Amino acid sequence: MIHNIYITQFIINCMNKNIIILIIVLLIVGGAGFYILNSFKGTGVTGGATFNVNDKLNNQEAKTFVVNGENFKFIMNGVNNPDIKVKQGDKVRIEFTSTSGFHDWKVDEFYAATKQVVDGDSTSVEFIADKKGTFEYYCSVGQHRANGMKGKLIVE
Numbered sequence: 171m172i173h174n175i176y177i178t179q180f181i182i183n184c185m186n187k188n189i190i191i192l193i194i195v196l197l198i199v200g201g202a203g204f205y206i207l208n209s210f211k212g213t214g215v216t217g218g219a220t221f222n223v224n225d226k227l228n229n230q231e232a233k234t235f236v237v238n239g240e241n242f243k244f245i246m247n248g249v250n251n252p253d254i255k256v257k258q259g260d261k262v263r264i265e266f267t268s269t270s271g272f273h274d275w276k277v278d279e280f281y282a283a284t285k286q287v288v289d290g291d292s293t294s295v296e297f298i299a300d301k302k303g304t305f306e307y308y309c310s311v312g313q314h315r316a317n318g319m320k321g322k323l324i325v326e
């Protein structure tokens with residue numbers, strides 16, 4: 171009986187020791203992980219005017235649309251001036267190429283605008299579609315918008 175108590179005591183002592191060691195290991199690993207994660211923050215490549223510090227949406231995967239422009243229309247997957255549909259809160263990325271002529275892609279309500287590109291050049295813009303509604307995207311070069319170079323951005 172006494173023998174059994176000693177064995178039980180011994181096992182409990184061992185478990186305590188193991189638990190303490192486990193906790194120490196977890197603290198070290200956790201601390202190192204936290205330190206490594208922190209050291210990565212702030213070193214990210216920003217690459218654009220849409221980078222928001224302290225914006226968790228920034229980590230969201232962007233919904234990407236590949237759009238081409240020519241005189242005087244936008245084309246996406248073979249469709250002219252297509253409706254671009256997203257959900258409220260989505261991060262939207264427009265990858266825009268001018269197949270011919272001088273063009274850009276713009277939506278005023280989200281202050282989203284690519285730079286103007288010419289013949290075969292590409293550019294892109296990212297923005298958060300933070301309000302619902304139907305908005306017009308368009309080309310701001312010359313009279314292109316009036317000539318029909320526009321379409322709908324629908325945020326649901």
Ligand SMILES: [Cu+2]
Nearest residue numbers: 273309311314
């Ligand atoms: Cu244009």
